[in-house]
Amino acid sequence: xxxxxxxxxxxxxxxxxxxxDYPNKDIQGIIQWGAGGSTDTVMRSVxxxxxxxxxxDIILTNRPGGVGAIxxxxxxxxxxxxxxxxxxxxxxxxxKVLGLADIDYSDMIPINVMARGIPMLVAQNDAxxxxxxxxxxxxxxxxxxxxxxxTGQGGLASIVMAMIESEVDLxxxxxxxxxxxxxxxxxxxxxxxxxxxxxxxxxxHIKAGRMKAITLVDNQQNAVLPExxxxxxxxxxxxxxLPYGPFFGVFVKQGTPDDAVxxxxxxFATGAEAEDFKALMETRxxxxxxxxxxxxxxxxxxxRSVSSWLVHDAGFAKHSPEEFNIxxx
Amino acid sequence: xxxxxxxxxxxxxxxLLALTALGTFLGIYVGAIPGLSVTMAVSILISFTFSWDVNxxxxxxxxxxxxGVYGGSRxxxxxxxxxxxxAIATALDGYPLAKKGLAGEAIGLSTxxxxxxxxxxxxxxxxxxxxxxxxxxxxxxxxxxxxxxxxLTLVGSLSSGSLAKGLFAxxxxxxxxxxxxxxLTAEERFxxxxxxxWDGINVIAAMIGLFGVSEALxxxxxxxxxxxKQKITRIIPPWADIRKYFPLSLQSSFIGVIIGALPGTxxxxxxxxxxxxxxxxxxxxxxxxxxxxxxxxxxxxxxxxAAVGGAFIPMLTLGIPGDAVTAVFIGALFIHGLNPGPLLxxxxxxxxxxxxxxxxxxxxxxxxxxxxxxxxFSKLVECPKGVMIPLIMLLSVVGAYAINNSVIDIWWMLxxxxxxxxxxxxxxxxxxxxxxxxxxxxxxxxxxxxxxxERGDMGQFxxxxxxxxxxxxxxxxxxxxxxxxxxLWTKTLKPRLxx
Amino acid sequence: xxxxxxxxxxxxxxxxxxxxxSIFLLWRAYLxxxxxxxxxxxxxxxxxxxxxxxxxxxxxxxxxxxxxxxGGRFFYHCxxxxxxxxxxxxxxxxxLLEQLGFIIASLLFLFITLxxxxxxxxxxxxxxxxxxxxxxxxxFRLIFQIVLPEGVVPEREILAVVSRLWEDA
Numbered sequence: 001x002x003x004x005x006x007x008x009x010x011x012x013x014x015x016x017x018x019x020x021d022y023p024n025k026d027i028q029g030i031i032q033w034g035a036g037g038s039t040d041t042v043m044r045s046v047x048x049x050x051x052x053x054x055x056x057d058i059i060l061t062n063r064p065g066g067v068g069a070i071x072x073x074x075x076x077x078x079x080x081x082x083x084x085x086x087x088x089x090x091x092x093x094x095x096k097v098l099g100l101a102d103i104d105y106s107d108m109i110p111i112n113v114m115a116r117g118i119p120m121l122v123a124q125n126d127a128x129x130x131x132x133x134x135x136x137x138x139x140x141x142x143x144x145x146x147x148x149x150x151t152g153q154g155g156l157a158s159i160v161m162a163m164i165e166s167e168v169d170l171x172x173x174x175x176x177x178x179x180x181x182x183x184x185x186x187x188x189x190x191x192x193x194x195x196x197x198x199x200x201x202x203x204x205h206i207k208a209g210r211m212k213a214i215t216l217v218d219n220q221q222n223a224v225l226p227e228x229x230x231x232x233x234x235x236x237x238x239x240x241x242l243p244y245g246p247f248f249g250v251f252v253k254q255g256t257p258d259d260a261v262x263x264x265x266x267x268f269a270t271g272a273e274a275e276d277f278k279a280l281m282e283t284r285x286x287x288x289x290x291x292x293x294x295x296x297x298x299x300x301x302x303x304r305s306v307s308s309w310l311v312h313d314a315g316f317a318k319h320s321p322e323e324f325n326i327x328x329x
Numbered sequence: 330x331x332x333x334x335x336x337x338x339x340x341x342x343x344x345l346l347a348l349t350a351l352g353t354f355l356g357i358y359v360g361a362i363p364g365l366s367v368t369m370a371v372s373i374l375i376s377f378t379f380s381w382d383v384n385x386x387x388x389x390x391x392x393x394x395x396x397g398v399y400g401g402s403r404x405x406x407x408x409x410x411x412x413x414x415x416a417i418a419t420a421l422d423g424y425p426l427a428k429k430g431l432a433g434e435a436i437g438l439s440t441x442x443x444x445x446x447x448x449x450x451x452x453x454x455x456x457x458x459x460x461x462x463x464x465x466x467x468x469x470x471x472x473x474x475x476x477x478x479x480x481l482t483l484v485g486s487l488s489s490g491s492l493a494k495g496l497f498a499x500x501x502x503x504x505x506x507x508x509x510x511x512x513l514t515a516e517e518r519f520x521x522x523x524x525x526x527w528d529g530i531n532v533i534a535a536m537i538g539l540f541g542v543s544e545a546l547x548x549x550x551x552x553x554x555x556x557x558k559q560k561i562t563r564i565i566p567p568w569a570d571i572r573k574y575f576p577l578s579l580q581s582s583f584i585g586v587i588i589g590a591l592p593g594t595x596x597x598x599x600x601x602x603x604x605x606x607x608x609x610x611x612x613x614x615x616x617x618x619x620x621x622x623x624x625x626x627x628x629x630x631x632x633x634x635a636a637v638g639g640a641f642i643p644m645l646t647l648g649i650p651g652d653a654v655t656a657v658f659i660g661a662l663f664i665h666g667l668n669p670g671p672l673l674x675x676x677x678x679x680x681x682x683x684x685x686x687x688x689x690x691x692x693x694x695x696x697x698x699x700x701x702x703x704x705x706f707s708k709l710v711e712c713p714k715g716v717m718i719p720l721i722m723l724l725s726v727v728g729a730y731a732i733n734n735s736v737i738d739i740w741w742m743l744x745x746x747x748x749x750x751x752x753x754x755x756x757x758x759x760x761x762x763x764x765x766x767x768x769x770x771x772x773x774x775x776x777x778x779x780x781x782x783e784r785g786d787m788g789q790f791x792x793x794x795x796x797x798x799x800x801x802x803x804x805x806x807x808x809x810x811x812x813x814x815x816x817l818w819t820k821t822l823k824p825r826l827x828x
Numbered sequence: 829x830x831x832x833x834x835x836x837x838x839x840x841x842x843x844x845x846x847x848x849x850s851i852f853l854l855w856r857a858y859l860x861x862x863x864x865x866x867x868x869x870x871x872x873x874x875x876x877x878x879x880x881x882x883x884x885x886x887x888x889x890x891x892x893x894x895x896x897x898x899g900g901r902f903f904y905h906c907x908x909x910x911x912x913x914x915x916x917x918x919x920x921x922x923x924l925l926e927q928l929g930f931i932i933a934s935l936l937f938l939f940i941t942l943x944x945x946x947x948x949x950x951x952x953x954x955x956x957x958x959x960x961x962x963x964x965x966x967x968f969r970l971i972f973q974i975v976l977p978e979g980v981v982p983e984r985e986i987l988a989v990v991s992r993l994w995e996d997a
Contacts, residue, residue: 025988028975041660044376059973060376061734065528067510070735073524083984098515101524147782152515175470175781176513178774181656185592185649189466191782204648204670276666283668365972373972493886497846500879504853507873516869518860519853542918549910552945715946719938720960722918726925727934727964731974739922747915754906755839757887765876773872780867787866 022082022260023056029250030061030075032068032088038200038284042248043087045280046114049271054263058085067091067154069101076103080253082260085111090246093304097311097326098154099318104304105251109261110296112268113249115286117198119160119217120228122184122206127193132215132234135194136168143171149183149195150176153316156246157183159307160196160217162314163244167235187211198246199224200285218242224285240329241306247289249296265292305329335682338384339690345388349687352392353694359393360400361412363537364728367397371657375664383665388687390661394654395691398596398633399443399699406435406626407710408721410541414532415596415633417763418604420540421487422618422625429621430557433707437564438623439630440699441571442578446631447692449582450589450638454645455685461639462646465590470778471794473593475803477772480598480764482810483605487760489619494757502765505530507773525737532766534729534738535745539759542746545721547753552714559707565700570623577607577624578631585632589639593775595652596636597767603632609813634695638688645681647671835894837902843888850880910945917941929979934961 029047033039040062047058063071068091075086086108095101121132127146129135139146150157157180164170172194177183180197187195188210195202196217203224205211213228219242220230232239250268252261271277272290281288291299306329308321321328339345359370371390378386401416406423419439426435453461468476481499488495508519509529520526581603588599607628614622640651648670650656662669667677674681709717729742749759783789794800854877860870903909921937928936938957943950968974969983978984 025984038660040372041375041663044372044660045379045664048376048379059975061973061975062372063734065525065733065735067515067527069524069527100515144784152511152513154515173782173784175778177778178512178770181650182592185466186470188647188649189468191469191778204668204672208671208675210647210671279666280664283666284663362967365968369972491887491890493883493890497850497880497883497887500876500883503876504857504873504880507876511869514869516860518869518873519856546911546914549914549945550908552910713946716942716956718914718945719941722914722921722941723934723938723960723964726918726922727930727968727976730925730976731968731972734974736922736926736977739925743918743922746918750911751842755836755842769872769876776872777867777869785866 022257022263023054025083026057026059027054027083027085028061029058029085029087030063030071032064032071032086032091034062034064037064039087039089039248042114042281043250046268046271046274046277049274049277050264050267053267053270060087067095067100069095072103073101075251076108076253078253080255080257082252082256082264084253085264086251086253087248088251089248090303090307093300094154094307094311096324097308097317097319097321105249105300106297106304108251108254109256110300111250111252111261111264111292112272113247113289113291113296113299114268114272115281116243116245116247116289117200117286118222118245119156119196120199120202120225121160121194121196121214121217121231122187122202122211123194123214124187124190124192124211125209126190127212130212130214131229132231135214136170136234139170139172144173146172146194147175147192148172149180149187149192150174151178151180151183152176154311156180156198157196158314158316159310162310163217163238163241164231164235166310166313167237184211198285203285217244222285224282241310244303244306245287247299247303248286249300268292302329331678332682335679336686336689338679338683339388339687345384346690348385348388349392349690350694352389353396353691354392354698356393356396356398357400357403357695357698360397360416361403362728363404363410363412363541363725364533364731366413366533366732367394368653368657369731370397371654371661375657375661378661379664383662383667384683386661386665387684390658391684391687392691392694394658395447395634395637395688395695396698398637399440399447399630399695401633402439402443402630403436403706405540406439407432407706408541408717409544410537410721410725413597414536414763414767415600415636416629417536417540417597417760417767418600418629419626419633421604421760422620422622424544425619425621426623426626427559427710428557430559431621432559432710433564433703434560434566435626436703436706437700438566438570439626440696441566442574442627442630443634443699444692444696445575445578446582446585446634447637447688447695449579449631450586450635451685451688451692452638453583453586453635454638454642454688458642458646458681461587461590462643462649465587465592465643465651466647466649467799468591468593469797469800470775470782471790472797472800472803473591473771473775474779475800475807476591476594476598477768477775479803479807479810480602480605480768481772482807482814483601483764484761485811485814486605486608486618487764488758490756490758495761498752498758499761499765502762502767503769503772504765505535505762506532506766506769512770513774513777525735528733530741530766531729531732531738532763533732534742535766536763537725537729538742538745538747539749539752539762541721541725542742543749543753543759545718545725546746546750548714548718557710559711564703574623574627577611578627580610581607581628581631582635585635586639586642588632589636590642590651592643592649592651593771595640596633598771599636599639600629600633601764601767603628605810609810634692641684641688644669645674645684648673834897835891836897836906837900838906840888840891843884843891846884847881847888850877850884853877854881913944914941925979926977927979929981929983930976931961931965931981931983932979934964 078084092104129138215231308326311317359365401412402419405411405416405420409424411417484499510527584603585599607624611624616622618625640655643649644655659669729738857873857877861868924933942953
């Protein structure tokens with residue numbers, strides 16, 4: 001309620017100054033990750049479509065660092081006038097429990113949550129298992145010998161493993177990598193055996209026969225890899241966490257005037273609808289979401305609950321999700 | 330025959346030809362200006378060329394890549410500010426040449442050697458891409474660790490005076506490289522609770538400070554000294570020189586192409602390794618290394634341009650980026666509706682020869698643009714110091730800011746500038762610091778990965794090391810590198826063996 | 829091993845400060861994860877800082893043995909006025925960069941340093957400062973779209989007005 005009143009005030013104060021014709025100058029888009037990353041690619045391909053609707057340029061600036069926290073804090077330090085956008089990925093939803101920052105997306109206004117990645121497990125071709133059940137059996141029979149890649153605690157791979165280990169005890173050797181790209185390369189070179197990664201990053205390698213798909217960490221099959229079974233077939237109790245997956249979205253600071261939010265929402269919804277953007281997302285194996293308003297907030301909240309509690313239960317959270325009133329999924 | 334058609338695609342279309350030329354030209358300047366990187370330029374081009382035909386966009390980007398890697402040598406030679414980390418080794422001997430009035434000759438030589446390196450990279454890409462990429466991905470964490478240690482033995486070559494001072498500088502560099510959130514566990518290291526330090530200290534900021542700013546501050550000692558007249562009669566290196574150094578440039582190019590093809594390493598490490606190798610294998614340089622040895626200029630320049638072709642090897646065959654720039658290329662191909670992955674060459678067979686043709690064309694433009702305009706650039710060094718130094722300072726500040734759009738990088742640049750000033754004053758070498766920063770992550774991450782893969786069992790680690798032929802070769806190279814730095818070798822054996 | 833036989837004024841102090849700095853870093857590295865594990869995040873930082881402590885101590889003891897350079901004065905040979913001036917100017921510039929914005933801060937910095945170092949006329953210095961600033965602004969801000977600190981100058985508004993005039997014309 002307090003936030004609402006505040007934002008109404010801020011909106012009033014700002015709308016008196018020529019806000020009617022938003023935007024009247026260039027907009028700065030702050031990208032949370034570096035040049036060439038998947039967030040960067042997604043944002044640079046949606047922005048030209050949004051620019052057309054807005055009738056203003058969006059100057060895209062990469063401000064990488066602190067798992068995205070630097071960009072998030074930067075945008076929150078700017079005026080809430082709709083001229084500074086945060087273009088980010090899922091990471092801020094974990095800041096609070098990991099103790100990285102005291103803000104997350106619940107403290108901002110989502111303009112559009114554009115797409116979601118589908119997590120999956122892949123294995124190197126020589127691995128002596130082909131399905132989820134075979135993998136579980138093999139690991140139980142040979143504790144400690146299977147090397148599983150990871151992208152650090154709190155990364156997607158660690159959450160997927162925490163999800164699975166909340167149901168079955170697995171003794172694996174975890175080898176951390178600096179991102180899923182390097183880990184998938186190491187998988188092909190035989191340095192690790194199994195890697196939890198997003199479908200988009202692995203799909204081309206699977207189709208070329210350079211690695212094999214074990215399971216999709218989702219509650220349904222996917223048209224891109226129709227022969228791969230979802231994890232719920234082996235572990236039905238994971239249903240409560242799904243659908244889950246890293247996402248890309250555009251956000252503005254709390255308190256941004258309504259007309260600016262409306263205009264931006266319209267612009268990015270149009271961008272997410274564009275044929276070439278949809279085609280790009282499909283080839284990269286991301287599911288189009290194009291969520292704004294309340295549905296976007298709901299999705300973000302669910303993501304936060306699932307990740308925060310899994311991380312907490314797996315024992316590497318610095319703070320309990322309860323401290324931030326994050327409900328259990 | 331079909332291959333030839335695709336190869337010549339960009340040669341025969343006036344539009345593609347012009348775009349490649351434009352890209353190469355722009356690339357040289359992007360590469361030369363510290364703080365502007367090829368990665369940055371190529372990602373800006375992604376939005377810029379969004380609605381273009383994919384071939385046009387690729388021509389421009391390939392041009393920028395080729396030109397940019399070459400361009401880094403310009404400012405390294407003229408101002409001692411390497412335009413990019415891959416030009417650090419170039420500054421070590423290129424700048425002393427400029428101080429002797431030989432800037433024109435140094436740029437000419439570096440251009441020709443870059444082009445030779447570029448061609449070697451392209452030829453290897455064209456002939457052996459699948460074999461090399463399969464080899465490159467078999468590098469295990471322990472092999473990367475050995476590679477990083479091999480690189481660190483360079484500290485010995487880079488410290489001219491006291492070895493203790495060199496070791497200090499190298500260790501400082503390694504430590505600086507570990508600052509920030511540990512990429513493997515997200516543990517904070519030396520961050521003192523400051524969020525801006527999470528991402529560590531940027532290597533380019535440290536580089537601009539240690540090389541450019543500290544040198545500019547030193548030049549203030551000689552404000553009243555007469556300006557060095559540049560000899561610009563000879564720009565294109567004589568044929569005899571090219572022939573004499575050809576074996577060295579080939580050797581450096583092969584180092585460049587392999588290191589470039591490894592997914593975890595790029596042109597910066599390639600150039601430093603080639604420099605070290607040149608220093609080791611050159612029997613009697615006319616001028617000692619570090620004081621303007623031509624060999625010290627040739628090796629890194631050939632290697633870093635050969636690494637361009639190398640970086641495309643895993644990218645085109647497997648969809649695995651060979652370095653940061655090819656990672657952006659992969660993004661660009663996605664945006665243009667292609668699937669850069671192991672199936673790219675099956676789905677788009679023309680892509681391979683088209684890229685090879687493009688790279689060749691861009692390499693020829695590097696030769697053309699590189700050898701023109703040298704006179705004007707050499708004049709830059711003749712500019713009075715009172716004018717040059719303020720401008721270098723401004724460019725350093727803007728360049729440091731531009732890396733990540735962050736004021737923090739300016740502060741680091743200045744801190745390293747002042748530290749570097751005193752280090753130079755008291756004969757601490759600054760080269761090993763940058764070497765340490767560049768190799769730090771490679772060493773730290775792969776050391777821990779290697780140990781974790783064996784569940785902390787050191788016996789198993791060594792057993793695997795000696796049972797893998799690749800690891801054995803790398804281990805032997807380290808032993809050899811250390812041995813050739815001992816007095817037993819330099820004072821006793823080397824003079825006898827190479828009389 | 830060392831080819832250097834004499835030391836400069838301040839070298840002993842500098843080497844000593846490096847020893848202190850290295851010990852501080854070794855302590856901070858120990859705090860990361862202690863002696864817990866060879867693969868812990870603190871392992872390499874501890875190794876590197878231990879190496880720094882050892883080599884800094886050796887370098888420091890070397891300076892103890894060396895006789896000073898004859899007639900060396902710290903503020904003449906090591907930190908002359910002009911170097912101190914330049915260090916101060918560039919630090920002030922970096923502080924003002926965010927407050928005043930890129931354009932004003934850079935113009936002031938260039939004008940003052942050019943005027944002092946080149947000892948040309950004020951008009952000449954100002955002219956050169958404006959021209960070089962314009963070139964840098966065009967390359968970085970307009971071509972590479974790097975948004976330099978705006979400070980007190982409403983740059984984006986001005987650029988929007990200019991580009992609108994451009995479109996109308």
